[in-house]
Amino acid sequence: MKKFFVTGGAGFIGSAFVRLVLEENEDISIVDFDALTYAGNLENLKDVDDARHTFIRGDICDRDSVLNAVPDGCDAIFNFAAESHVDRSIHSADEFLRTNIIGTQVLLDAARAKNVRRFVQISTDEVMGSLPDESDDYFTEDSPLQPNSPYAASKAAAEFVLRAARETFGVDTVTTRCGNNYGPRQFPEKLIPLMIANAINDDPLPVYGDGKNVRDWIFVDDHCRAIWKVYENGRSGEAYNIGARNEKYNIDVVKSILDALGKPHDLIAFVTDRLGHDRRYAIDPAKVEDELGWKPQMTWENGLQSTIDWYLNNQAWVDNIRNGEYRNYYKAMYGAELKAT
Numbered sequence: 001m002k003k004f005f006v007t008g009g010a011g012f013i014g015s016a017f018v019r020l021v022l023e024e025n026e027d028i029s030i031v032d033f034d035a036l037t038y039a040g041n042l043e044n045l046k047d048v049d050d051a052r053h054t055f056i057r058g059d060i061c062d063r064d065s066v067l068n069a070v071p072d073g074c075d076a077i078f079n080f081a082a083e084s085h086v087d088r089s090i091h092s093a094d095e096f097l098r099t100n101i102i103g104t105q106v107l108l109d110a111a112r113a114k115n116v117r118r119f120v121q122i123s124t125d126e127v128m129g130s131l132p133d134e135s136d137d138y139f140t141e142d143s144p145l146q147p148n149s150p151y152a153a154s155k156a157a158a159e160f161v162l163r164a165a166r167e168t169f170g171v172d173t174v175t176t177r178c179g180n181n182y183g184p185r186q187f188p189e190k191l192i193p194l195m196i197a198n199a200i201n202d203d204p205l206p207v208y209g210d211g212k213n214v215r216d217w218i219f220v221d222d223h224c225r226a227i228w229k230v231y232e233n234g235r236s237g238e239a240y241n242i243g244a245r246n247e248k249y250n251i252d253v254v255k256s257i258l259d260a261l262g263k264p265h266d267l268i269a270f271v272t273d274r275l276g277h278d279r280r281y282a283i284d285p286a287k288v289e290d291e292l293g294w295k296p297q298m299t300w301e302n303g304l305q306s307t308i309d310w311y312l313n314n315q316a317w318v319d320n321i322r323n324g325e326y327r328n329y330y331k332a333m334y335g336a337e338l339k340a341t
């Protein structure tokens, strides 16, 4: 039995990864370590009813808790835990620097102390900054790290911390840099679930600026399968860009959601742009495709429809969030009250 230590496994991508790994492998057990911040949700794990899954609530910055929780003979640490929302980082960066940088250092130290075989860092394409509008440029693994938001800066710093652990102490590290994920169980502060939830509830859909920013979307399980490939066969010390060659203007994503739900486009409300808003992300995934034989399995059309269906079928999950602290976040962020649900 291989033992994994997964951080952030109650969040959106981490919970999808835990579910997929346990479903597809019989010889793996997982310690799932998560602080349950506003974004962590045990509901995300309620169908992971498996004797091979142990959940521990804890903070990745807390050395003693981490050292106690990493199992002896651990094969790999997968670090998903992070503060992950750009808008929140613009409002207040401290927690991003703490969790995303210090937390990564603490985990690397634990990997060393416990002789963990491999450390997999879940990074983001956002560390590479922004590409020019409508250019033929793509992010490759050779693109310079030039983060523009406090969130992206903290994730880039984590990559340097990782590099230092490898160069100084020989920790076996690999890094994934993925584009924008979408799928079930994504916290509705991010574009796609926010727009789905608002459309279902006939709340206005706030589109920043001219809506012509481009994001490169990937279904969450495809990202998780790429992480698996990188864990298994990625070259030590290397980063791998993950993307499904699926660039979309934000405004087109929003219109597709309204169309799929049969809602009118006049729910769209253009609002003040995000500060420092990155214009375009676009990933060249040739390295992970050619070296590791990874390909995305989900099409955009099926992925978006199945995501919308999940939110329609799990309105209690969304309402629980929308009726809590999120209402205050939304009011402060958008200057508007959400309708009661």
Ligand code: NAD
Pocket: 007, 008, 009, 010, 011, 012, 013, 014, 033, 034, 035, 036, 037, 038, 039, 040, 041, 058, 059, 060, 061, 079, 080, 081, 082, 083, 084, 085, 099, 103, 122, 123, 124, 125, 155, 177, 178, 179, 180, 181, 182, 186, 187
């Ligand atoms: P998320 O915000 O949904 O989940 C983050 C999880 O980390 C939550 O469960 C939260 O409780 C936990 N967490 C936060 N601080 C913690 C701490 N100090 N100690 C322990 N746990 C803590 O995020 P996500 O969208 O699932 O992203 C997961 C990872 O993937 C992040 O590292 C993010 O940078 C990266 N990533 C995300 C995307 C995307 O589109 N969402 C794209 C590329 C990379």
Ligand code: TYD
Pocket: 085, 086, 087, 180, 189, 190, 191, 192, 194, 206, 207, 208, 209, 213, 214, 215, 250, 274
């Ligand atoms: P987001 O989901 O926050 O991801 P990221 O900023 O990490 O790419 O945003 C995706 C895009 O959608 C980004 O260009 C900002 C835009 N956006 C809006 O237009 N309105 C919104 O309410 C949100 C949350 C995002």
